[in-house]
Amino acid sequence: MSVLLIAEHTNKELKPFTLNAITAASQIDQDLHVLVIGHNSDGAAKAASAVPLVKKVIQIENPIYENYLAENFTPVIIKHAETYSHLVCSANTFGKNLMPRIAALMDCSQVSDIIKVISPDTFLRPIYAGNAFATVKSNDKKKCVTIRPTSFDAAPSDGGSAEIVKGDGADEFTLTKFVKKEEVKSDRPELGTARIVISGGRGMQSGDNFKLITAIADKLNAAIGASRAAVDAGYITNDHQVGQTGKVVVPDLYIAVGISGAIQHLAGMKESKVIVAINKDGEAPIFSVADYGLEADLFEALPQFLEELNKLNTIQK
Amino acid sequence: MKILVAVKRVIDYNVQVRVKEDGTGVVTDNVKMSTNPPDDNAVEEAVKIKESGKATEVIAITIGEEKAQETVRKALAVGADRGIHVKADGILEPLAVSKILQKVVEKEKPDLVFMGKQAIDDDCNQTGQMLAALLNWPQATFASKIEVKDKSLDVTREVDEGLETISVNVPAIVTCDLRLNEPRYASLPNIMKAKKKPLEQLSATDLGIDTKPRIEQIKVEEPPKRKAGIKVGSVAELVQKLKNEAKVI
Ligand SMILES: Cc1cc2nc3c(=O)[nH]c(=O)nc-3n(C[C@H](O)[C@H](O)[C@H](O)COP(=O)(O)OP(=O)(O)OC[C@H]3O[C@@H](n4cnc5c(N)ncnc54)[C@H](O)[C@@H]3O)c2cc1C
Ligand SMILES: Nc1ncnc2c1ncn2[C@@H]1O[C@H](COP(=O)(O)O)[C@@H](O)[C@H]1O
Numbered sequence: 001m002s003v004l005l006i007a008e009h010t011n012k013e014l015k016p017f018t019l020n021a022i023t024a025a026s027q028i029d030q031d032l033h034v035l036v037i038g039h040n041s042d043g044a045a046k047a048a049s050a051v052p053l054v055k056k057v058i059q060i061e062n063p064i065y066e067n068y069l070a071e072n073f074t075p076v077i078i079k080h081a082e083t084y085s086h087l088v089c090s091a092n093t094f095g096k097n098l099m100p101r102i103a104a105l106m107d108c109s110q111v112s113d114i115i116k117v118i119s120p121d122t123f124l125r126p127i128y129a130g131n132a133f134a135t136v137k138s139n140d141k142k143k144c145v146t147i148r149p150t151s152f153d154a155a156p157s158d159g160g161s162a163e164i165v166k167g168d169g170a171d172e173f174t175l176t177k178f179v180k181k182e183e184v185k186s187d188r189p190e191l192g193t194a195r196i197v198i199s200g201g202r203g204m205q206s207g208d209n210f211k212l213i214t215a216i217a218d219k220l221n222a223a224i225g226a227s228r229a230a231v232d233a234g235y236i237t238n239d240h241q242v243g244q245t246g247k248v249v250v251p252d253l254y255i256a257v258g259i260s261g262a263i264q265h266l267a268g269m270k271e272s273k274v275i276v277a278i279n280k281d282g283e284a285p286i287f288s289v290a291d292y293g294l295e296a297d298l299f300e301a302l303p304q305f306l307e308e309l310n311k312l313n314t315i316q317k
Numbered sequence: 318m319k320i321l322v323a324v325k326r327v328i329d330y331n332v333q334v335r336v337k338e339d340g341t342g343v344v345t346d347n348v349k350m351s352t353n354p355p356d357d358n359a360v361e362e363a364v365k366i367k368e369s370g371k372a373t374e375v376i377a378i379t380i381g382e383e384k385a386q387e388t389v390r391k392a393l394a395v396g397a398d399r400g401i402h403v404k405a406d407g408i409l410e411p412l413a414v415s416k417i418l419q420k421v422v423e424k425e426k427p428d429l430v431f432m433g434k435q436a437i438d439d440d441c442n443q444t445g446q447m448l449a450a451l452l453n454w455p456q457a458t459f460a461s462k463i464e465v466k467d468k469s470l471d472v473t474r475e476v477d478e479g480l481e482t483i484s485v486n487v488p489a490i491v492t493c494d495l496r497l498n499e500p501r502y503a504s505l506p507n508i509m510k511a512k513k514k515p516l517e518q519l520s521a522t523d524l525g526i527d528t529k530p531r532i533e534q535i536k537v538e539e540p541p542k543r544k545a546g547i548k549v550g551s552v553a554e555l556v557q558k559l560k561n562e563a564k565v566i
Contacts, residue, residue, distance in 0.1 A: 093475070094476075100447045103412070104451050129437065132336045132537050133540050135534075138532050173455075176484070178483055179483055179484050181480070183478045196566070232496060238479065275546070291563065293547070304553075305552050305555070305556065312566070
């Protein structure tokens with residue numbers, strides 16, 4: 001048995017969640033190989049080979065892989081899949097888009113979004129927006145699994161020196177073309193890996209009012225999240241959405257401001273270590289998951305919060 | 318252009334789902350069921366494209382038990398032209414659903430298949446991609462904007478980093494996000510009219526597809542509960558607690 005992990009990377013480096021997926025994959029089997037498919041991806045391949053849990057890196061280079069199209073990745077992965085018992089990648093938009101395309105062609109019923117490896121064929125996964133946990137056993141010969149990255153620690157990223165071998169690509173799929181990516185760049189920590197997340201909901205009333213949240217995020221070195229309602233209303237871009245159909249976050253501290261706490265939102269944040277809710281409606285369901293609830297008008301509470309934080313000088317950057 | 322739209326019947330998104338005590342699944346008796354929310358967006362988009370004159374026919378399809386037909390009726394009531402119900406009982410995995418859809422696509426030869434990006438019961442997020450693989454078609458997943466060109470679509474996709482646009486030749490699969498559009502409500506007269514629209518009945522067995530699950534569901538349990546928290550009286554108290562009690566700032 002060996003496991004093939006499909007790396008998510010920027011060609012220059014591995015995306016942080018690849019390290020979490022490596023941890024999960026190595027719990028399935030120690031003989032873990034990483035596939036780096038890209039263009040000018042030496043940086044990413046080297047980074048993968050430096051991860052001590054990785055036994056071998058297979059690097060496949062071609063300009064057609066620059067934009068990570070699933071239609072181009074799939075035939076290459078299948079070409080290299082033969083000797084592996086498991087194919088694994090992260091359950092973020094990269095892996096969600098890619099893995100089922102591979103699984104179907106291998107006639108495998110994919111196990112999505114696992115939060116625990118119970119044994120090499122048995123996994124725990126949330127269903128119904130995390131309102132139930134299912135223990136599932138895959139009976140397929142070859143297993144395709146996606147991993148919820150926030151449920152596993154990131155693997156140590158240096159000290160290893162796995163061999164890097166070059167692999168063959170496959171023909172281009174010409175019916176899909178990449179057009180553009182509108183990436184929102186920021187200096188803030190990434191939502192998925194930040195230690196502190198502060199999120200705003202419909203209660204923020206406008207995009208402009210998010211500056212109240214930004215000021216606190218700057219102070220706490222926090223990432224900024226949002227409810228779907230806040231994104232739908234155009235207060236903030238979609239990459240900030242937390243929840244069943246957005247991102248899952250598990251920070252040490254999650255602060256929900258003007259968010260009612262619909263189950264679809266809770267699905268993305270209720271595993272956070274400490275949850276704070278600021279809401280003027282004392283009956284809002286968010287209070288049922290909050291360790292500390294503050295029933296208050298956010299337009300008064302947020303400026304006060306900033307002021308109190310300014311009084312403390314111990315905030316760790 | 319002909320558009321096939323896949324709609325799934327699921328527990329309504331407003332229902333607080335409860336786990337059965339015997340660990341075999343979740344309670345579905347006397348629970349409100351509805352169309353999987355993004356599937357409503359898929360239907361809406363198909364109907365809008367037809368209204369703009371760029372499509373000639375919208376066909377809604379569901380796979381499931383007898384009552385799954387309700388979702389097709391609802392699609393017919395908001396503008397789909399005809400329906401297909403493929404009868405299949407028990408748990409249906411995305412792989413089986415995509416194989417059934419493949420058979421129907423081969424027969425109906427649509428130019429586009431629209432589906433939801435994710436079913437809110439199994440949260441699998443697989444079926445569209447699997448169908449695209451089986452047909453060797455392009456896949457435009459997590460769509461929040463679709464622009465219909467002559468023989469292709471420009472699709473804006475919601476990805477972790479923001480938005481990505483790809484161009485796919487037809488025939489293609491599109492899986493829809495909730496932000497794609499605002500689904501319309503069915504008017505009473507249209508609900509009545511929908512009852513007269515054709516609804517073809519097939520079965521998974523007729524199509525030669527074995528739907529037996531490959532994944533064994535060993536048990537379903539409640540997630541661990543969070544222990545109850547407290548309400549704080551002021552912002553100052555909150556900050557003190559976060560610093561001295563929770564030690565997170
Ligand atoms: C299939 C599906 C998937 C979904 N996926 C997601 C998802 O991934 N993520 C997600 O977040 N949602 C998701 N939703 C939407 C979800 O159901 C809720 O509609 C949404 O989370 C509500 O957002 P909200 O809490 O910001 O808004 P609301 O529910 O409108 O709540 C606003 C809150 O702000 C409070 N408030 C207002 N003014 C103030 C003030 N001045 N001071 C303090 N508090 C104030 C109010 O008391 C209220 O509690 C999904 C829905 C569906 C159907
Ligand atoms: N039984 C079904 N009948 C019709 N469509 C389905 C069925 N199962 C899944 N789908 C479609 O596939 C999408 C994704 O489902 P899933 O892969 O289960 O998350 C749904 O939004 C539907 O459009």
